[in-house]
Amino acid sequence: MRLFKRSKARGSAFTRVFFTTDLHGSETAFIKFVNAAEHYQANAIVLGGDITGKMMISIIKRPGRWEANLFGQLHVVDEAGTELEHLERVIRTNGFYPYRTTPEEVEELYADPAKVDSLFTRLMQESLARWMQIAEDKLTGRGVGCFICLGNDDRDEIIPIIEQSEVVTYADGKVVFLDETHEMASCGYSNMTPWHCPRDVTEEELAQKIEAVVSQVDNLQNCVFNFHTPPYDSTLDLAPELDEELKPVQVAGQPNIIPVGSTAVRDAIEQHQPMAGLHGHIHESRGIYQIGRTVCINPGSEYSEGVLRGVLVNLKDGKLLSHQFVAG
Amino acid sequence: MATGVETRRGAFSRTASGLTREIAPIHHWIYNVFTLLVLTGAAFFYLWAPGVYPGTSPVLGLIVAAIAVIPIYTAYSMLASAMPRSGGDYVFQSRILHPALAFTALAAQVVWLWYWLELSGFWIAAMVFSPLFSMLGFYTGNPGLLNLAAWFSGQQGIFWTAIIVNLLVAIAFIPGLRTYLKIQWVLFAGVIVSLVTMTIVLLTTSHAAFVANFNGLMAAFDPQQADYYQYIIDTAYANGFSPSAGGGLGGLIAVVAVAWFNLIWAVWSMPNLGEIKHANNFGVLFRVMQLSLGFGLLVLALTMGLLFKVCGVEFIQAAGYNWWNGTIDYPVLPYSSILTSVMGGSVLVVVLILFGFFTQAVQQTFNVLVGGTRLIVAMSMDRVLPEGLGKISRRFRGSPVNAILFLLIGGEVLAVLFLIAPDVESYALSTALAATFYQTLTVLAAAVFPWAAKSIYEASPISKYKVGNIPLITICGAWGVLVGVVLLIFYLTDPGLGLRPLPGETLLGFIGMLVVFLIAFIWFWVIRAVNKSKGVDIDLNFRQLPPE
Numbered sequence: 001m002r003l004f005k006r007s008k009a010r011g012s013a014f015t016r017v018f019f020t021t022d023l024h025g026s027e028t029a030f031i032k033f034v035n036a037a038e039h040y041q042a043n044a045i046v047l048g049g050d051i052t053g054k055m056m057i058s059i060i061k062r063p064g065r066w067e068a069n070l071f072g073q074l075h076v077v078d079e080a081g082t083e084l085e086h087l088e089r090v091i092r093t094n095g096f097y098p099y100r101t102t103p104e105e106v107e108e109l110y111a112d113p114a115k116v117d118s119l120f121t122r123l124m125q126e127s128l129a130r131w132m133q134i135a136e137d138k139l140t141g142r143g144v145g146c147f148i149c150l151g152n153d154d155r156d157e158i159i160p161i162i163e164q165s166e167v168v169t170y171a172d173g174k175v176v177f178l179d180e181t182h183e184m185a186s187c188g189y190s191n192m193t194p195w196h197c198p199r200d201v202t203e204e205e206l207a208q209k210i211e212a213v214v215s216q217v218d219n220l221q222n223c224v225f226n227f228h229t230p231p232y233d234s235t236l237d238l239a240p241e242l243d244e245e246l247k248p249v250q251v252a253g254q255p256n257i258i259p260v261g262s263t264a265v266r267d268a269i270e271q272h273q274p275m276a277g278l279h280g281h282i283h284e285s286r287g288i289y290q291i292g293r294t295v296c297i298n299p300g301s302e303y304s305e306g307v308l309r310g311v312l313v314n315l316k317d318g319k320l321l322s323h324q325f326v327a328g
Numbered sequence: 329m330a331t332g333v334e335t336r337r338g339a340f341s342r343t344a345s346g347l348t349r350e351i352a353p354i355h356h357w358i359y360n361v362f363t364l365l366v367l368t369g370a371a372f373f374y375l376w377a378p379g380v381y382p383g384t385s386p387v388l389g390l391i392v393a394a395i396a397v398i399p400i401y402t403a404y405s406m407l408a409s410a411m412p413r414s415g416g417d418y419v420f421q422s423r424i425l426h427p428a429l430a431f432t433a434l435a436a437q438v439v440w441l442w443y444w445l446e447l448s449g450f451w452i453a454a455m456v457f458s459p460l461f462s463m464l465g466f467y468t469g470n471p472g473l474l475n476l477a478a479w480f481s482g483q484q485g486i487f488w489t490a491i492i493v494n495l496l497v498a499i500a501f502i503p504g505l506r507t508y509l510k511i512q513w514v515l516f517a518g519v520i521v522s523l524v525t526m527t528i529v530l531l532t533t534s535h536a537a538f539v540a541n542f543n544g545l546m547a548a549f550d551p552q553q554a555d556y557y558q559y560i561i562d563t564a565y566a567n568g569f570s571p572s573a574g575g576g577l578g579g580l581i582a583v584v585a586v587a588w589f590n591l592i593w594a595v596w597s598m599p600n601l602g603e604i605k606h607a608n609n610f611g612v613l614f615r616v617m618q619l620s621l622g623f624g625l626l627v628l629a630l631t632m633g634l635l636f637k638v639c640g641v642e643f644i645q646a647a648g649y650n651w652w653n654g655t656i657d658y659p660v661l662p663y664s665s666i667l668t669s670v671m672g673g674s675v676l677v678v679v680l681i682l683f684g685f686f687t688q689a690v691q692q693t694f695n696v697l698v699g700g701t702r703l704i705v706a707m708s709m710d711r712v713l714p715e716g717l718g719k720i721s722r723r724f725r726g727s728p729v730n731a732i733l734f735l736l737i738g739g740e741v742l743a744v745l746f747l748i749a750p751d752v753e754s755y756a757l758s759t760a761l762a763a764t765f766y767q768t769l770t771v772l773a774a775a776v777f778p779w780a781a782k783s784i785y786e787a788s789p790i791s792k793y794k795v796g797n798i799p800l801i802t803i804c805g806a807w808g809v810l811v812g813v814v815l816l817i818f819y820l821t822d823p824g825l826g827l828r829p830l831p832g833e834t835l836l837g838f839i840g841m842l843v844v845f846l847i848a849f850i851w852f853w854v855i856r857a858v859n860k861s862k863g864v865d866i867d868l869n870f871r872q873l874p875p876e
Contacts, residue, residue, distance in 0.1 A: 014863065028783060028787060028875050031874075031875055031876065032873035032874070032875060035873050035874045036873060039868075039871070039873050039874065040868055055340065056340045058340070070789075073789075090786070090787065093786075093787040094787065109340065116340050119340075120340075233722065234722065235720045235721070235722050235726055238726045257504075257726060285726075286709070287709075287720050288715075289720075289722070305410065305411060305412070305784060305787060305788065306783055306784055306786075306787030306788075306875065307411075307784060308873055312868070314863050314864075321862075321863055322862055322863050322864050324711060324864045324865075324866070324868065324869070325709050325710070325869065326868050326869050327423075327869070328868075328871055328872050328873030
């Protein structure tokens with residue numbers, strides 16, 4: 001499908017794509033993401049997955065006040081005034097879901113993990129719905145392509161929320177056009193992680209999912225791969241080795257750093273040689289790595305600081321003209 | 329499907345991936361203690377402060393310096409916990425102040441790291457090998473060993489030691505941090521053993537025993553001076569030494585400026601923030617920084633006091649005066665390594681003391697490479713340095729090999745320059761000024777952080793720390809700027825701090841510093857234009873995205 005064209009109004013002789021990833025529920029980072037289109041004069045903006053938060057913070061109603069435990073410290077705000085909204089905003093900025101509740105409900109949640117799980121899904125959906133509204137408010141009529149994928153940490157229950165949007169294209173498992181020439185094939189699944197996240201799959205399954213989407217590409221010469229997981233042993237995938245209890249394996253008193261990327265992703269890039277590979281997943285492994293013709297990029301992530309890390313890639317006639325890491 | 333749920337006092341987390349790099353607080357503390365240079369750099373302080381400012385108590389200067397540093401470490405800890413990124417000062421300044429300013433200050437610091445590499449070689453040659461062979465020659469009566477000791481104190485000995493040590497450490501560092509981490513505990517143990525041995529020796533040696541041992545050693549080099557101890561004192565007086573010089577408020581500030589050479593350097597862990605586990609936890613970061621400072625202050629003040637007691641105040645001051653003014657051509661330089669070794673009376677004590685100086689100097693070389701490469705990588709990611717310079721090696725699991733080679737080659741070239749043009753060494757004294765310059769810019773960034781990067785500040789846990797309505801980081805940052813400016817003025821105007829030349833000396837150090845800053849500043853604007861011609865607007869790297 002050809003939804004978006006290169007914007008002549010932006011005055012560039014090339015197509016500029018802004019790619020970011022791993023926002024993990026940070027609302028400030030998401031607002032920055034949609035603002036990035038104008039700020040960076042991008043023709044298309046892409047959010048590469050892991051968009052939902054990992055933690056819910058109870059804001060507990062007490063007589064005349066609200067209490068919340070944030071960063072290991074008790075925050076108390078008056079019932080009246082704007083402090084509560086400010087606290088909720090700080091919680092959202094850090095990628096957590098604020099949840100107004102009562103002491104009794106908190107006890108119920110402690111006792112019933114399934115209830116917590118279902119509450120997480122509800123909060124994710126509510127948060128995503130609010131994000132889609134923000135995107136529509138800021139992007140409607142701007143002529144900017146906005147593409148969002150899921151990552152391995154996200155849940156399928158949020159897909160319908162994104163698909164309902166008028167301005168955002170749900171790109172996971174699809175091939176979309178970034179302009180009239182350049183395609184983007186996306187896959188948000190990951191090889192198995194120690195946490196067994198919702199969208200972790202085996203390397204074999206991942207290879208099948210990748211092939212399913214790559215087979216839809218018209219012209220691989222002009223294609224960008226947007227695969228959440230970086231290729232194996234690419235320097236974009238270095239992370240501490242973990243033991244069975246999810247604790248870092250220590251060597252000489254320090255974490256043992258190993259490659260944790262996907263062999264299926266690497267095989268696909270080596271075989272198909274797209275223009276570029278846009279990846280995330282490993283927040284600390286920001287960098288670039290070339291596999292044959294393909295320039296693979298992981299912009300890293302600092303969502304919890306409210307910082308939006310990303311990369312600008314300039315595309316023209318099947319070539320990656322330049323790339324530039326940005327953090328705003 | 330993730331169903332695992334963890335709870336902690338009303339906070340519920342779901343099962344999700346969370347990969348992080350980790351440098352534990354204890355390793356961070358050790359790293360800081362090394363960068364405070366409690367043996368090698370301190371040996372300069374024990375001569376410099378009492379020799380040039382004898383009218384001021386060096387212990388008082390250390391205490392005042394430590395008190396002045398506390399708010400600065402607090403500002404650094406707050407800034408770091410809000411922006412825990414590799415590149416530290418460069419990232420803070422470029423995002424909060426201006427990228428041209430940040431690049432000029434920190435690129436110049438990278439150049440000065442070449443000098444720091446030379447300093448490691450100097451320390452090993454002049455503070456380890458020279459005393460070691462002096463003592464061995466003295467005990468065995470072997471003139472060859474004494475000649476070797478004198479050679480290590482000279483230009484050739486320092487040159488070859490720097491060349492070889494830098495090369496070996498760089499080779500060990502290229503495969504990544506692992507080799508260093510394997511030996512870090514040995515290096516640290518060496519420092520602790522040396523400190524403990526020095527303290528015991530200083531506590532158990534009488535003044536008379538020291539004078540006798542010292543004179544015995546120096547007579548082996550210069551038989552004409554039977555009382556070298558008195559010769560040092562007499563020579564100082566004959567060349568204008570006055571015990572009351574360098575007193576008053578000006579003297580105190582100058583001694584603080586000398587102590588700065590040691591006590592400020594826990595900030596050198598900042599470029600590694602991307603790898604420090606607790607970097608976004610202000611409380612832990614604050615404690616690690618302040619505990620490092622407390623340890624450094626304790627060691628320096630205690631050792632200084634004991635050196636005064638055992639060696640004599642007048643002798644230390646005179647030895648420092650002659651060392652600073654070059655009025656005695658010492659066959660072996662009177663650093664604390666030799667002064668305490670000579671007290672020990674045995675080869676074992678000498679080895680125990682000198683091993684710590686050796687391990688600290690080696691670790692210092694690692695520190696230069698660790699922090700320097702993180703700065704270079706951050707700059708190359710921003711395209712203000714060539715991207716290839718910060719390239720991460722796949723073969724060596726994330727090691728920035730090109731950045732290591734850049735530092736190594738620069739250091740080796742500088743070593744050659746020092747050898748063929750010894751005057752270039754005066755350039756070295758500008759390192760303290762250059763470092764204070766970039767650190768002052770960082771605390772300025774801290775002071776304006778709540779307004780200049782409002783969204784990041786408000787999102788960070790440190791935003792709750794206020795005094796009245798004023799953010800604590802602003803108060804600490806403003807204090808740091810005040811201290812920094814005063815120190816910069818002193819570095820520029822006080823001849824006892826190196827940049828203002830003494831009669832007969834040149835302005836080479838000052839000119840060299842200006843040239844480095846100027847080149848860095850011009851480089852930034854040129855590379856900005858070059859990038860722009862390729863469609864890369866590097867201004868975008870530093871501009872905050874609207875958070876609303």
